[in-house]
Amino acid sequence: MTLTRLQHDDQLDWWRGAVIYQVYPRSFQDTDGDGIGDLQGVIDRLDYIASLNVDAIWLSPFFTSPMKDFGYDVSDYRGVDPMFGTLEDFDRLVEAAHARGLKVTIDQVLSHSSDQHPWFAESRSSRDNPKADWYVWADPRPDGAPPTNWQAIFGGSAWQWDTRRCQYYLHNFLVEQPDLNFRNPEVVEAILGEVRFWLERGVDGFRLDAVNFCTHGELKDNPPREEIAEGFIGVRPDNPYGYQQHIYDKTQPENLFFLERLRALLDEYPGTTSVGEVGDDDSLGVMAAYTQGGNRLHMAYSFNLLTDNADPRHLLETLEEMEARIGDGWPCWALGNHDITRLATRWGAEGHAARLRLYLAFLLTQRGSVCLYQGEELGLTEAELAFEQLVDPAGITFWPSYKGRDGCRSPMPWQADAPHGGFSRATPWLPVPDDHRGLAVDRQDGDPDSLLNATRDFLAFRRRHPALVKGEIRYHPLRDEVMCLERYHRGERLLVALNFSETPRELGAPRDVRALDDAPAMVNGTWQTGRFQLPPWGIAIAHCPDNSQPGHAIWHP
Structure with a gap:
């Protein structure tokens, strides 16, 4: 919680x-x-x-x-x-x-950037040009291997040998995507x-x-x-x-x-x-x-x-x-x-x-x-x-x-x-x-x-209910594959129950909960005094008076 x-x-x-x-x-x-x-x-x-x-x-x-x-x-x-x-x-x-x-x-x-960016074209041209240090360059190990064992996300070493500078450059993604030097x-x-x-x-x-x-x-x-x-x-x-x-x-x-x-x-x-x-x-x-x-x-x-x-x-x-x-x-x-x-x-x-x-x-x-x-x-x-x-x-x-x-x-x-x-x-x-x-x-x-x-x-x-847009949140323990949470903001307090199951579920709810008049059809859970009933993969959202101090649990499913 x-x-x-x-x-x-x-x-x-x-x-x-x-x-x-x-x-x-x-x-x-x-x-x-x-x-x-x-x-x-x-x-x-x-x-x-x-x-x-x-x-x-x-x-x-x-x-x-x-x-x-x-x-x-x-x-x-x-x-x-x-x-x-x-x-x-x-x-x-x-x-x-x-x-x-x-x-x-x-x-x-x-x-x-791309290796076709003018910055990289200049950087790779020599070791002493104005943009020589704009990308991540490093010398090889004594045996000619890349400077580290780092791997690229798209496969292979994250280091590519460049014959112009006789150094490796870093690319965490494709060889054609050299890494800029943010240092x-x-x-x-x-x-x-x-x-x-x-x-x-x-x-x-x-x-x-x-x-x-x-x-x-x-x-x-x-x-x-x-x-x-x-x-x-x-x-x-x-x-x-x-x-x-x-x-x-x-x-x-x-x-x-x-x-x-x-x-x-x-x-x-x-x-x-x-x-x-x-x-x-x-x-x-x-x-x-x-x-x-x-x-x-x-x-x-x-x-x-x-x-x-x-x-x-x-x-x-x-x-x-x-x-x-x-x-x-x-x-x-x-x-x-x-x-x-x-x-x-x-x-x-x-x-x-x-x-x-x-x-x-x-x-x-x-x-x-x-x-x-x-x-x-x-x-x-x-x-x-x-x-x-x-x-x-x-x-x-x-x-x-x-x-x-x-x-x-x-x-x-x-x-x-x-x-x-x-x-x-x-x-x-x-x-x-x-x-x-x-x-x-x-x-x-x-x-x-x-x-x-x-x-x-x-x-x-959702737009009509600030609690769902910018409200605070409280999670309740998962029960019978139903996720229960509260959203509240500036006097509006909403209860949400989401049934992640192909089986109908029923759970307890505060007695003063009331249905939302403007809830869309996909909010298909129903409420009877003290109980939520949720169809398979069902959704329930209801209003509860915000009459408790923030942090005080009002829902005990």
């Missing part, structure tokens, strides 16, 4: 409790007929996004890039890649989103300048990719890992990256100083925000450290809920641990994104509307902000692709034990009967699965019982 108190400014802290809809531009809407989504496509679909009742969008990278990692290898931090459009298109997108009440956050890949003050200033460029263009925030990779530690070998467990995308039995404890190659204390510099910059632009992606053995601890104190990140999210484990005991333990550790920090939760197997497939809910509604309610009743990945509102499943259809370098490297990230990046199905699901008039960069057509937006839009409309209704309901 936990209790957290937070003070906030409602006007500037719009992000606290916000629902951020992640748009993967390559797969959202193609308007120029090249089979790849673009910024104009996002503009054309802003009315749809606004109809979901979300608060903001997060745009995955659209920057100039060789696309070795589909935009996460940036060669110009201030440019829009021509396949997506122009800077003018981006400016129009921001203006159009703001006109619809949507904030705009963009991906920033700060820990590394160099000039690099920090340059990166902050790139962030300021987008702030001046009116963006409201940044999603910071792999933000705990910005600094490295001493050049020492990482010790072996005793047990390989699923976690960040590289931690798998088929990947040598998962064989190490990552003591020296990431998540260094010095990273906090950079985050403080970044926060100081954002504070120059009131109302802007940051959410960091954290992948680490102790991701919850890093989330807490990176968001505490009010002078680092505004919020952070990890891969702790992005695993295959949907057991309510595991979920509850994760959430309670986060609450116990985060203090005045703020979490952001996600059940899916562009790196992880689609939720419906990963948690065994393909074609199971009740389970998908339960998982949606679970996500949207937690304390914290939320990232909702495009297509989750439709219940999209993981696309099954043959090896020859893969384009993700991770999937190609680790096939067949790991099929990569293409399966969760397939295009949005807009029209069931249109070519390529209405995504493009040309053959798309990834195919649209046939089974996604039945889940298309036009099929669900007019169906009041669809997951799409359930999502809209629940998000509208």
Whole structure:
């Protein structure tokens, strides 16, 4: 049982409790007929996004890039890649989103650049040029081997030999993604300048990719890992990256100083925000450290809920641990994104509307902000692709034990009967699965019982109840696979019960609980004096007078 108190400014802290809809531009809407989504496509679909009742969008990278990692290898931090459009298109997108009440956050890949970035071209040209120390370079060991045993997430050594300098450079991801040297003050200033460029263009925030990779530690070998467990995308039995404890190659204390510099910059632009992606053995601890104190990140999210484990005991333990550790920090939760197997497939809910509604309610009743990945509102499943259809370098490297990230990046199905699901008039960069057509937006839009409309209704309901957006939280012990929690804020106290079982459940509730008149249809639990009754995968939310002192338990299921 936990209790957290937070003070906030409602006007500037719009992000606290916000629902951020992640748009993967390559797969959202193609308007120029090249089979790849673009910024104009996002503009054309802003009315749809606004109809979901979300608060903001997060745009995955659209920057100039060789696309070795589909935009996460940036060669110009201030440019829009021509396949997506122009800077003018981006400016129009921001203006159009703001006109619809949507904030705009963009991906920033700060820990590394593309090897095609002019900074790296200069850095690798010699050992004594002005940018020689802008990336992480090191001499070989006496036998010519890499400086350390560090492994790259996408396979092989994290060190690449460069014949120009006769040194190794560090790359935690692809060989084409060299790591910047954040121990160099000039690099920090340059990166902050790139962030300021987008702030001046009116963006409201940044999603910071792999933000705990910005600094490295001493050049020492990482010790072996005793047990390989699923976690960040590289931690798998088929990947040598998962064989190490990552003591020296990431998540260094010095990273906090950079985050403080970044926060100081954002504070120059009131109302802007940051959410960091954290992948680490102790991701919850890093989330807490990176968001505490009010002078680092505004919020952070990890891969702790992005695993295959949907057991309510595991979920509850994760959430309670986060609450116990985060203090005045703020979490952001996600059940899916562009790196992880689609939720419906990963948690065994393909074609199971009740389970998908339960998982949606679970996500949207937690304390914290939320990232909702495009297509989750439709219940999209993981696309099954043959090896020859893969384009993700991770999937190609680790096939067949790991099929990569293409399966969760397939295009949005807009029209069931249109070519390529209405995504493009040309053959798309990834195919649209046939089974996604039945889940298309036009099929669900007019169906009041669809997951799409359930999502809209629940998000509208959530907005009407500040306790669900910014309220404090209290968890109760799991009972018969039912997760019970309270949310309360400024006199509103809500009780939530979530049945993670295919069996009906009944549990006790305070006698003065009353049903919510505005609860959407997916809140299908019923209340009779002193009892909640929950159907399989059922959801109950009720109001209870807030007549007790904070921290006083009023619910004994």
